[in-house]
Amino acid sequence: MGVHVRSTVNGDAVEFTCPEDEVLLDVLRNRLGLTGAKEGCGTGDCGACSVILDGRLVCSCLVLGAEMDGKVVETIEGMADGAKLHPLQQHFIDGAALQCGVCTPGFLMAADALLRKNPDPTEEEIRFGLAGNLCRCTGYDKIVRAVQAAAKEMRG
Amino acid sequence: MKPLAHVGKALAHDSAALHVSGAAVYIDDIAEIEGTLHVAPGFAKEGAKGKILSINLAAAQAAEGVVAVLTAQDIPGKNDCSPVAGDDPIFANGKIEFHGQVIFAVVAKTRDAARRAARLAVIEIEKQKPDVTVADALASNGDLLPPYAFTSKGVVAALKNSTHRHAGQLKIGGQEQFYLEGQVAYAIPQEKGGMFVHSSTQHPTEIQHCVAAMLGIDDAQVICQCRRMGGAFGGKESQAAQWAAIAALAAHITGHPVKCRLDRDDDMMLTGKRHDFEATYEVGLDKSLRIAAVDVLLAARCGYSADLSAAICDRTMFHADNAYFYPQYKIATRRLKTNTISNTAFRGFGGPQGMVFAEAMMESIAIQHGCDALELRKKNLYTKQRNTTPYGQKIDEHLVGKIMATLEKTSSYQKRRKDNAKFNAKSSILKKGLALTPVKFGISFTNTMMNQAGALVHVYGDGSVHLNHGGTEMGQGLYQKVAQVVAEVFGIGVDKITITATRTDKVPNTSPTAASSGSDLNGMAARNAAMAIKARMAEVAGRQHGVHPSKVTFWDGQVSAKTKSSSFAALATACKGARVSLSATGYYSTPAIHWDRATGRGHPFFYFAYGASCSEVLVDTLTGEMKVSRVDILHDVGHSLNPAIDIGQIEGGFVQGMGWVTTEELVFDAEGRLRTHAPSTYKIPCASDVPEDFRVALYESKGNKADTIYRSKAVGEPPLMLPISVWCAVMNAIASLKPGTVPKLDAPATPEAIMRAVKSLGVK
Ligand code: FES
Ligand code: FES
Numbered sequence: 001m002g003v004h005v006r007s008t009v010n011g012d013a014v015e016f017t018c019p020e021d022e023v024l025l026d027v028l029r030n031r032l033g034l035t036g037a038k039e040g041c042g043t044g045d046c047g048a049c050s051v052i053l054d055g056r057l058v059c060s061c062l063v064l065g066a067e068m069d070g071k072v073v074e075t076i077e078g079m080a081d082g083a084k085l086h087p088l089q090q091h092f093i094d095g096a097a098l099q100c101g102v103c104t105p106g107f108l109m110a111a112d113a114l115l116r117k118n119p120d121p122t123e124e125e126i127r128f129g130l131a132g133n134l135c136r137c138t139g140y141d142k143i144v145r146a147v148q149a150a151a152k153e154m155r156g
Numbered sequence: 157m158k159p160l161a162h163v164g165k166a167l168a169h170d171s172a173a174l175h176v177s178g179a180a181v182y183i184d185d186i187a188e189i190e191g192t193l194h195v196a197p198g199f200a201k202e203g204a205k206g207k208i209l210s211i212n213l214a215a216a217q218a219a220e221g222v223v224a225v226l227t228a229q230d231i232p233g234k235n236d237c238s239p240v241a242g243d244d245p246i247f248a249n250g251k252i253e254f255h256g257q258v259i260f261a262v263v264a265k266t267r268d269a270a271r272r273a274a275r276l277a278v279i280e281i282e283k284q285k286p287d288v289t290v291a292d293a294l295a296s297n298g299d300l301l302p303p304y305a306f307t308s309k310g311v312v313a314a315l316k317n318s319t320h321r322h323a324g325q326l327k328i329g330g331q332e333q334f335y336l337e338g339q340v341a342y343a344i345p346q347e348k349g350g351m352f353v354h355s356s357t358q359h360p361t362e363i364q365h366c367v368a369a370m371l372g373i374d375d376a377q378v379i380c381q382c383r384r385m386g387g388a389f390g391g392k393e394s395q396a397a398q399w400a401a402i403a404a405l406a407a408h409i410t411g412h413p414v415k416c417r418l419d420r421d422d423d424m425m426l427t428g429k430r431h432d433f434e435a436t437y438e439v440g441l442d443k444s445l446r447i448a449a450v451d452v453l454l455a456a457r458c459g460y461s462a463d464l465s466a467a468i469c470d471r472t473m474f475h476a477d478n479a480y481f482y483p484q485y486k487i488a489t490r491r492l493k494t495n496t497i498s499n500t501a502f503r504g505f506g507g508p509q510g511m512v513f514a515e516a517m518m519e520s521i522a523i524q525h526g527c528d529a530l531e532l533r534k535k536n537l538y539t540k541q542r543n544t545t546p547y548g549q550k551i552d553e554h555l556v557g558k559i560m561a562t563l564e565k566t567s568s569y570q571k572r573r574k575d576n577a578k579f580n581a582k583s584s585i586l587k588k589g590l591a592l593t594p595v596k597f598g599i600s601f602t603n604t605m606m607n608q609a610g611a612l613v614h615v616y617g618d619g620s621v622h623l624n625h626g627g628t629e630m631g632q633g634l635y636q637k638v639a640q641v642v643a644e645v646f647g648i649g650v651d652k653i654t655i656t657a658t659r660t661d662k663v664p665n666t667s668p669t670a671a672s673s674g675s676d677l678n679g680m681a682a683r684n685a686a687m688a689i690k691a692r693m694a695e696v697a698g699r700q701h702g703v704h705p706s707k708v709t710f711w712d713g714q715v716s717a718k719t720k721s722s723s724f725a726a727l728a729t730a731c732k733g734a735r736v737s738l739s740a741t742g743y744y745s746t747p748a749i750h751w752d753r754a755t756g757r758g759h760p761f762f763y764f765a766y767g768a769s770c771s772e773v774l775v776d777t778l779t780g781e782m783k784v785s786r787v788d789i790l791h792d793v794g795h796s797l798n799p800a801i802d803i804g805q806i807e808g809g810f811v812q813g814m815g816w817v818t819t820e821e822l823v824f825d826a827e828g829r830l831r832t833h834a835p836s837t838y839k840i841p842c843a844s845d846v847p848e849d850f851r852v853a854l855y856e857s858k859g860n861k862a863d864t865i866y867r868s869k870a871v872g873e874p875p876l877m878l879p880i881s882v883w884c885a886v887m888n889a890i891a892s893l894k895p896g897t898v899p900k901l902d903a904p905a906t907p908e909a910i911m912r913a914v915k916s917l918g919v920k
Contacts, residue, residue, distance in 0.1 A: 100630060
């Protein structure tokens, strides 16, 4: 039993069969070996599992693996362009916007999704845009600053 | 003296590049070995206290994918995972003492199968009424540990004779650590009955010992490794042991590698939290409002077992003075047994609760007397003459007054206080509040024995360096700081140093990474190891160039003597050729500390870390809604080992502490069930809750007076107490409704607590 799924993950075609109740997070982590997305809560409250599904930011713990059939999935592992880091990644490093790092992939996904929709967000828009992602270590200030700096760089 | 090349630089966290790529491996990310099984804990759905009448595991056993079901009877050795007292069974046997106490575990092919099967157990408990709150425990006289107090001889008389007296009560809430990576362990059976355990733990040595005792084998047969944790905050000091033990037992019994990773709800229900307290106090003041005597009882909810409560409640007492001189005092504690999860370490380790009492007392006195709370605080600080703490240690570094004075200016405290008064006079519902509070936090484990650390350093023939020490990395940047120290000693780039996972077979008999001691202890130990190797290398270089070894310098990847120089790598090769060992262990134990608990006197802290913060809030006194509008922080880290990391600790600690005093509320029902066991019901701060105007600066220090690693100061815990100013600002705002009357505000100042405080004033 199971569903047959064909999808594109970080630009690569993937194909597998999984039980119909298996969540996208488990598919990514356990089937595809993409462990960048983390399970912080499993209930859609922490954002550690954030990925981008057909251009939309989702909590992969709340999406079924079956739902990625025919869709495009982007995860943290595909964010850099080869060896060249995405400006968000670079500014998270330069701005010390991480400590334990478990939340970092989720924040980067959420920030990426935000900036695609809104390349020039206000500070408040950034804070509310990232309010679905919990970080217990940093206190958020450096994360917000890093997103501001990356947005500025990306606008050119 | 040459300037430092690496220490003091704001270098990125050693794993930063991995973190932003999702490539940092946490335990749940380790590629699973073929045949890996998963284990999930099981408990009784109902009941918090009582005899276990029956356990029926047949349905769990028969469920799909299940390989084994484990209970206390399956443990070959000791059924205990406690850190000190031997009172935390891995599997409850005969009775349970809190709701969610683990009774069995299910081993299955998948984690999902194990968790589903664990729910199929039918367990009958002969339910008794649980003691849930501090009040319940006080009513049943339930002391878990003996009461303990610091009492001066003249306290009763001093209280009686003081000009002003003020009495108060304060409920202080607990706090869930909410490390984003939950508890996890992965156990892999080894030859000859040994066990290898990956554990997300602050205390690998304790995991090693617990697993060995549980299996009935030697400590030497068990290796515990931890490369990194996804946050810990004290919640993985003693609380990681049970899951490591269960994984190891399952691995031992099935012969397969076994992983135990708690689900978030289970993690919140089954692991300990910050202690809740109730403080009842009376304070006497002289006519100039200087404190003459303080009499306080701090009653703690410890939960069902001792865990680390003895040391935690002691630390509450050590910080019940915060930065203030109490000429006469009785600082008493009760350590109460409740039928709730055993409370445990959490950043600050009891200190925050003592300190929030002291600051609530200050704020209340100021309100009652209609004076500025900052003036009152300054007047009561320790001074050169008034310098003895209630535990006999003399304060010899008087920084906090300077820090407060600087912050008073840079935050425009006086002007904003006046502006707020004007605003509040015009605004009947929205009220502004402002407070500036100090932090003085004692650094050292108060259990003197624990102040020791070890390291292991190798230099290879190509000049690259392997670094290992007993400290664990939980995001605080310890690995990076210690690597900068070792780079400094060898005069080579940090990129030449490979940081390796903390393991009990590399550095034995370690203390937990706790009490903010990580870089103080491990930095010194690693430095000692590196210095030992460097001395041997200098001797070889000295022989080569015909100079005394003391004339050999290590700088910028070069080793120089007189006019000659060679690369560090070439010297390493030469040392190997000359048959000189390039490996060394390093060891460090903190000097000059002692503590005699029986007399309550001593010098338990090597030094103190200081800071202050000024917070402004806006309170809606009709709905209880509250917003922190601006925060200014000035904090002392001595000579910072890495300012980027230190500022990160300050900001993160502040926001975590702000959650503790504002939104994070643990709710247990009368049956002893935790009702706030997920982020949906337990509210930690998110990005939009944090003030946009957040100004953090490091105090310009001349360096730690105590001889610490490069004269730095510990920074892990102290900042957590800075946001006590937020709570005090809320008091200040509410009190503006009725000057002269102290609102009954508890901590955390949730909207409900704020509404109760507003109501307590009886204003329309
Ligand atoms: S794990 Fe998906 S939101 Fe927390
Ligand atoms: S860096 Fe640890 S949770 Fe964000």
